[in-house]
Amino acid sequence: MKLSRRDFLKLSSLLPLALLPGADVGSRGYRAPLGTPNILILVFDALSAKNMSLYGYPRPNTPNLSRAAEKGTVFHQHFAGGNFTIPGTASLLTGAYPWSHRAFHMYGETTTAFQTRNIFELFRETHRTFAYSHNPFVNVLLQQFQHGIRDYLGPAGLELFTASLADRSGRDFTALSQAEYLVLWKEDGPASFLLSRLFRTWRLREEARLGREYAEEFPVGVPNSIISYYTLEDAMDWIKTQVTGQGEPFMGYVHLLPPHFPYTPRQDFLGKFTDGWNPSPKPESAFSERRDEVFLGQQRRQYDEFIAYCDAEFGRLYDDLEKAGALDNTILVLTSDHGEMFERGLWAHSNPTLYEPLLRVPLVIWTPGGQAGHITQPTSCTDLLPSLLAAAGMPAPPWVEGQNFFDAVPLRASRAIYSMELSRNAKTAPLAKGSFAIIRDGFKLTRYTGYEGIETFSELYDLNDDPEERANLFPASPAILHSLGEELDDNIAAADHRMAQ
């Protein structure tokens, strides 16, 4: 083909574009092929699937999510990696179980190997990665994974007020936040003799000011993590700014604290469920805190109202994104890091148990042009990372323990899924203290071991016939027990072996 002088001049006018940074990877600056979908992961902290009308809960607390889910894929048996924020979130972000990443303490970090083995590192080259969390424990992990996060808003990003110096400084976050607790916050006597008194006075005054400012909108208190205050509205508005016009493709992780305790729904959701409904009581747990049914009923109602607030804000975000066309090329994921419980004499999630309300979390995925679907096979939070990698055309690295659920090969029903609580076990020590659950073939075996004053014991439930875990089958069904127990032991031994290497 012969170029005329005019053609040459036209082409040469485009020459400066080639000199722009990143022009070799398209004008977007990321090495993802054109058409690679964006990814947005929304995590509502402590949201139990067992308490959502989307999953059959009797109180209609998730109407917006149910409506939106008609266009997405709903996972009906999705399990968290642990029963509180750190292990649950770390498993979500690394695709590995807590016995591998070893982030299973309050303010715990993963082992150093996982600083580069996480979702942000894997998408860093191809996507604009961004992250935000209301939850200070998640911020410990985000700070650790910061290398892979291009736009990290930082702990104080969307807070109306924070009394946390660690949030404000954002530096040396893990040690500073721990020290801050010890020096200033510790309820039964902080290490600081004088400054803690001044700090507490200042904090109470600021909290009272904020309470007055938002008294009409949030009569029972502004949503908070005890140390910092925020609204879901601000978070949703911020997400919209990140999703539209900030550079594509993106991979965003937003960890919202509601409906985590304290339950502080917006005014229009207060008293929404004064129906007096309570589920029938379940057998007392060996770890019971002796919470009575009246107390648990009250907490459950407030939690349900807080979920309704989350649902309304999610609905608003979903509608706005849909209207803006932002979902046309975005995989939207809604999930949680762990659940919440109001039964067996136990409240919330600060206990060693691994019952369904703590482990069963929602997972709904909307894919561009995707059709509505329902996945009934058990899935794990560790499956999310390999699945998103596959959707972006990338292979899963070998350390990922989950399985791609977008795969054409159906998920194996006989695949084992694990969840665990290891906060009493030293970080790198052999796994001898904690709770371990293995779910396979419709059965769930939970083993509690190494607890002071309690002998090792196990519980076995048939989740198909007894989804509420009322009838402990242990020690009946010896064949199933043996098979599940052996698989669990093998995996614990393998994890210890990997750690020792």
Add this chain to the structure above:
Amino acid sequence: MRANFTRWKATRLLADKLQFALMELLRQRLPSRQEAAALIMVIALPIHIRAWLIFLHEAPGYILRMTLWDVAGICAYVQFTTFLETAIFLVGFLFLSITLPEKFFRTYFVPQGSLLFILFFFWLLPFHNQYQVLARIGWDLTIYAKLVAAWFGLFALLAAVFLIGLRRLPRLVGFIQSSIRRITPLSITYLAADLIFILILAVRYLG
């Protein structure tokens, strides 16, 4: 022009006089370095012992889940705070020494400061459990305010008794001074450790 110069000179003279008077006041009222150092020893000891005990109580949990460098980091922030508090108390006593009449505070700077601090230290401790107190009285802030007023009223009374007693009992002064000599090596150890931890803090925070 000349009038301006005279005014300037007069102002300058007045400023010099004021400065001289202030320096003289500070010289008379401020304690010597030895006295200040002795009081630091008294202040540092209980503050540091308490902070260390609280830290060591939590330390096994930290060791369970963190690297030693991170544990040292937490300790560094705690020790920095105790160091800061020691300094704040010293400044407070220096301020009292300057502002109160000389014979009232300056003369007995070390024994009076020591006695006041120890008393204040134990007086403040219950306030770390104020929520338990509030819960016991049904979160009634009016009752709480009265309790606080009564608590500090008692403190003022007791402090006055001690301070008057101090002037009448030279043996008490002697006991305080000999106690300070005994605790000095321990306090110096704590303060030296503070400096090391402040260095660790600087490396962690600024590094």
